Amino acid sequence: MKVTIFANESEKSTAVASELHTKLLAAGFEIDDAHPDIVLSVGGDGTLLSAFHHYSHMVDQVRFVGVHTGHLGFYTDWRDYEIDQLITGLLEDNGQSVTYPLLAVDITYADNQMADHYLALNESTLKKLGSTMVADVYIQDELFERFRGDGLCVSTPTGSTAYNKSVGGAVIHPRLDALQMAEIASINNRVFRTLGSPVIVAPYETITIRPQQKSHFVFTADQLDTQPRPIEEIRYSIANRRIAFAQHRHNRFWKRVGTSFIGLDEQ
The missing domain is CATH 2.60.200.30 (Probable inorganic polyphosphate/atp-NAD kinase; domain 2)
Incomplete structure (x- = not known):
């Protein structure tokens, strides 16, 4: 599997992206910025929007995964302290995705x-x-x-x-x-x-x-x-064309709405 990391320039995101890069290589993944199978966005929703537009010319060929390093986002499924679990999920990936218009x-x-x-x-x-x-x-x-x-x-x-x-x-x-x-x-x-x-x-x-x-x-x-x-x-x-997210965790939409706007505790 070919992956790429698209991160914002914050200190936290840079550190998480560096850790992710090292562990992906150690797990046997190929880093390919030009023709990835999966785009790993590190930051928040704004970062994933930027990643989407960067790869919009091939949006029907890639899947996205969001890693959250700031405030709660609707497009980010993983937290910055879950890098090891994310890599395990990628190793077990079977190509499934959820797509949105x-x-x-x-x-x-x-x-x-x-x-x-x-x-x-x-x-x-x-x-x-x-x-x-x-x-x-x-x-x-x-x-x-x-x-x-x-x-x-x-x-x-x-x-x-x-x-x-x-x-x-x-x-x-x-x-x-x-x-x-x-x-x-x-x-x-x-x-x-x-x-x-x-x-x-x-x-x-x-x-x-x-x-x-x-x-x-x-x-x-x-x-x-x-x-x-x-x-x-x-x-x-x-x-x-549609955007595809790797279906490791991309669900529980109404839970995200409640957590973000009503203040429900994130479980």
């Missing part, structure tokens, strides 16, 4: 009609700089509403516990193939109305946002921020 984002710019494609694990947002964003929202190419507010967030089920939750979105189990759109500070009065609630769409449906102003917007896909540009439309759908 990814967000496909196709964006067309108004200045030259050039289209870009992005893949996101958590979410994508669109915001207006300095003034209210006005945009028509389409679901399956049918007009759903004209949105006015700070912006919109479209997330995957795995991303539902991230920025989506902070703007009032629902928490969705990551085994469901669905997309969620949550409003960011929408304007609702007797003149302007939006649904005012998160929208969860079926796996075959698309969400399209068409801004009404031909001005600059801030677009994000996970940790990626783009330079403000005039946008013609953004189309969101479930990607035809």
